Amino acid sequence: MTAQLLDSGLSKTTLQTIYKQILSARRLDERLIQLQRTGKTSFNVSGQGQEIGQAAMVAAFDIKKDYFLPYYRDMTAFMLWGATMKDILLDSFGRAEGPSSHGRQMPNHYGAKHLNVVSQASTVASQFPLATGVAYSARLEHSDRVTLVTTGEGSTAEGEFHEALNFAGVAKLPAIFVIENNHYAISTPSDEEYAAKSLADRGAAYGIKGVDVDGLDFTATYLAFKDAVARARTGAGATLINMNVIRLLDHTSDDNQRIYRSKAELAALKAKDPLKTMTQQVLTEDIYTQAELDDLEAAIKKQINVATDQAEAAPLPDVASLTEQVYAPKEKGNGIYG
Amino acid sequence: MAKKTMIQAITDALGQAIEQDDKVLIFGEDVGKNGGVFRATEGLQAKYGEDKVFDTPLAESGIGGLSIGLALEGYRPVPEIQFFGFVFETMDSIGGQMSRMRYKMDGTRQMPITIRAPFGGGVHTPEMHSDNFEGLIAQFPGIRVVVPSNPYDAKGLLLASIKSNDPVLFLEHMKLYRSFREEVPDEAYDLPLDKANVSREGKDITIVTYGAMVRESLKAADDLAKENIDAEVIDLRTISPLDLDTILTSVKKTGRLVVVQEAQRQGGVGNNVVSEVSQRAILSLEAPIGFVAAPDTPFPFGQAENDWLPNASDIEAEVKEIMSY
Ligand SMILES: Cc1ncc(C[n+]2csc(CCOP(=O)(O)OP(=O)(O)O)c2C)c(N)n1
Numbered sequence: 053m054t055a056q057l058l059d060s061g062l063s064k065t066t067l068q069t070i071y072k073q074i075l076s077a078r079r080l081d082e083r084l085i086q087l088q089r090t091g092k093t094s095f096n097v098s099g100q101g102q103e104i105g106q107a108a109m110v111a112a113f114d115i116k117k118d119y120f121l122p123y124y125r126d127m128t129a130f131m132l133w134g135a136t137m138k139d140i141l142l143d144s145f146g147r148a149e150g151p152s153s154h155g156r157q158m159p160n161h162y163g164a165k166h167l168n169v170v171s172q173a174s175t176v177a178s179q180f181p182l183a184t185g186v187a188y189s190a191r192l193e194h195s196d197r198v199t200l201v202t203t204g205e206g207s208t209a210e211g212e213f214h215e216a217l218n219f220a221g222v223a224k225l226p227a228i229f230v231i232e233n234n235h236y237a238i239s240t241p242s243d244e245e246y247a248a249k250s251l252a253d254r255g256a257a258y259g260i261k262g263v264d265v266d267g268l269d270f271t272a273t274y275l276a277f278k279d280a281v282a283r284a285r286t287g288a289g290a291t292l293i294n295m296n297v298i299r300l301l302d303h304t305s306d307d308n309q310r311i312y313r314s315k316a317e318l319a320a321l322k323a324k325d326p327l328k329t330m331t332q333q334v335l336t337e338d339i340y341t342q343a344e345l346d347d348l349e350a351a352i353k354k355q356i357n358v359a360t361d362q363a364e365a366a367p368l369p370d371v372a373s374l375t376e377q378v379y380a381p382k383e384k385g386n387g388i389y390g
Numbered sequence: 391m392a393k394k395t396m397i398q399a400i401t402d403a404l405g406q407a408i409e410q411d412d413k414v415l416i417f418g419e420d421v422g423k424n425g426g427v428f429r430a431t432e433g434l435q436a437k438y439g440e441d442k443v444f445d446t447p448l449a450e451s452g453i454g455g456l457s458i459g460l461a462l463e464g465y466r467p468v469p470e471i472q473f474f475g476f477v478f479e480t481m482d483s484i485g486g487q488m489s490r491m492r493y494k495m496d497g498t499r500q501m502p503i504t505i506r507a508p509f510g511g512g513v514h515t516p517e518m519h520s521d522n523f524e525g526l527i528a529q530f531p532g533i534r535v536v537v538p539s540n541p542y543d544a545k546g547l548l549l550a551s552i553k554s555n556d557p558v559l560f561l562e563h564m565k566l567y568r569s570f571r572e573e574v575p576d577e578a579y580d581l582p583l584d585k586a587n588v589s590r591e592g593k594d595i596t597i598v599t600y601g602a603m604v605r606e607s608l609k610a611a612d613d614l615a616k617e618n619i620d621a622e623v624i625d626l627r628t629i630s631p632l633d634l635d636t637i638l639t640s641v642k643k644t645g646r647l648v649v650v651q652e653a654q655r656q657g658g659v660g661n662n663v664v665s666e667v668s669q670r671a672i673l674s675l676e677a678p679i680g681f682v683a684a685p686d687t688p689f690p691f692g693q694a695e696n697d698w699l700p701n702a703s704d705i706e707a708e709v710k711e712i713m714s715y
């Protein structure tokens with residue numbers, strides 16, 4: 053049974069905001085899919101099925117001071133961390149104002165310097181060692197900021213994952229390492245990716261607390277993260293969280309999951325859509341009425357339309373800037389002249 | 391014979407390699423049931439079984455080490471690195487181990503491994519998915535780097551690479567995968583490694599190139615012919631080690647050279663060609679050596695890709711400049 057939303061201890065207003073953000077992210081993803089299919093953008097990674105877990109995760113952080121190193125499926129998490137619809141769309145259209153890379157990289161490598169969000173590289177799991185550096189800086193500065201880093205379960209087979217966890221254990225880093233476990237790495241099912249019963253067990257191997265959580269259950273996920281954040285903030289060290297979620301859609305817009313997942317599996321998946329569950333909870337727990345939800349849908353649609361128009365109209369990066377920013381500008385005193 | 395795309399020619403070769411040699415194993419990320427993210431291994435697992443064609447976990451360093459261990463035990467691994475940009479994860483396997491195994495064991499061990507990897511620009515795959523890092527691997531003696539420029543070559547060179555008793559990095563340019571079809575024999579055949587191919591004969595100037603730039607160079611040569619410039623186009627096929635004989639013979643005949651590569655200008659294979667020709671044939675040259683390459687920046691953003699990548703008109707312009715010297 054999915055726990056009640058109000059059992060999270062979050063207020064009705066906070067839950068309203070979070071639900072609104074989740075719904076916005078889902079509708080925005082639907083728009084992004086449309087834009088890709090009509091050739092207006094070149095690529096999309098959908099996080100449908102992972103939104104509730106991502107939202108519950110971010111809700112446990114202090115986004116004003118904590119750091120986040122997301123992975124490419126984290127659009128909802130990025131939006132809860134402060135990114136706007138327009139930010140996402142600017143990145144997707146490859147526009148110069150896009151916060152992740154100013155149009156210089158692929159859209160789903162979310163990042164924004166002003167939000168303390170670090171954009172990942174294409175090499176999966178490479179953000180994990182980076183997160184240890186970011187977290188170590190908090191230790192050096194006696195800051196209680198916490199670093200959050202995420203990846204998919206398939207990527208935990210990479211050496212970087214293990215190297216990072218080992219150091220985090222040794223250095224007792226104020227970091228939370230998250231596996232968004234959707235049980236597929238592109239086409240490869242999790243029983244071909246790892247033989248461990250649960251990936252949370254890997255924490256023990258590195259002297260780190262490992263936690264398993266149902267990422268389709270908002271409250272359970274939120275409480276698990278709340279506990280992990282409190283531990284990190286008070287010097288008790290890192291936590292590894294294996295968050296079980298589902299991947300409702302293709303790996304990316306370049307993939308076709310019907311090749312490797314059966315019709316029955318895909319139908320069962322759809323029935324588990326966590327947004328449906330949460331919407332039901334929102335109504336039952338009287339967080340929103342149906343009439344309010346209808347208004348919300350209409351308002352979100354409007355916002356998405358406005359943001360899409362604005363982002364599409366924004367300028368592309370100047371091709372003349374192609375050769376810029378390979379090296380720092382040559383200035384006196386910055387070492388280039390000795 | 392049938393007209394095939396380069397990806398079909400590669401799939402053909404992989405299946406025939408398994409049929410030719412019981413020791414051939416094909417593995418990598420998503421190569422099994424899914425048939426590879428570019429469909430290069432489509433249908434192979436169903437046809438040859440999960441012992442011969444299998445998925446690995448998402449770990450390139452693991453794939454590299456697995457290949458080396460299997461090769462030590464007499465297998466002929468043909469691993470796929472899903473995108474060549476992820477080669478860094480397995481750099482120790484390639485540069486630190488397989489390329490020097492024969493040498494350091496004084497010939498008592500060998501590494502008959504063929505690493506296949508898609509690479510190259512022009513298809514709007516961003517960032518590390520498009521990089522042309524072949525020059526990095528060309529720095530390692532002991533491993534061959536083979537880059538086919540068309541479907542026919544891809545099949546024959548891949549079969550030969552798999553047969554060879556040394557490691558080969560076999561780079562498949564993504565833009566060539568499906569952009570055109572060509573007659574490809576149904577039966578298995580080998581093309582020689584370490585041997586460049588004269589793709590077009592000419593007497594006025596030599597263009598040395600490889601990969602996707604071969605087609606651009608041939609296009610340029612056709613246009614130049616209308617202006618009475620008769621260019622010879624050499625497709626290196628194996629970019630490391632270089633086939634100096636073919637290059638030098640041509641340069642001595644034409645007296646002029648333009649080197650063309652898609653990669654950034656710095657480092658890289660083109661510079662090796664320039665250096666060798668300068669040292670061995672400078673007195674045959676009637677003009678400085680021309681060079682067409684991408685700018686020295688990381689692979690750029692989508693909108694700038696067409697400006698960044700060298701193309702036929704850049705090649706034409708460079709050839710004319712060298713001709714008018
Ligand atoms: C080092 C490296 N190898 C391969 C890839 C290609 N690739 C991108 S995503 C992916 C699957 C990742 O699966 P998982 O970690 O489970 O995350 P999910 O996509 O399921 O969220 C692969 C193989 C890559 N980006 N980087």
Ligand SMILES: [Mg+2]
Pocket residue numbers: 204205206232233234235236237238
């Ligand atoms: Mg996954």
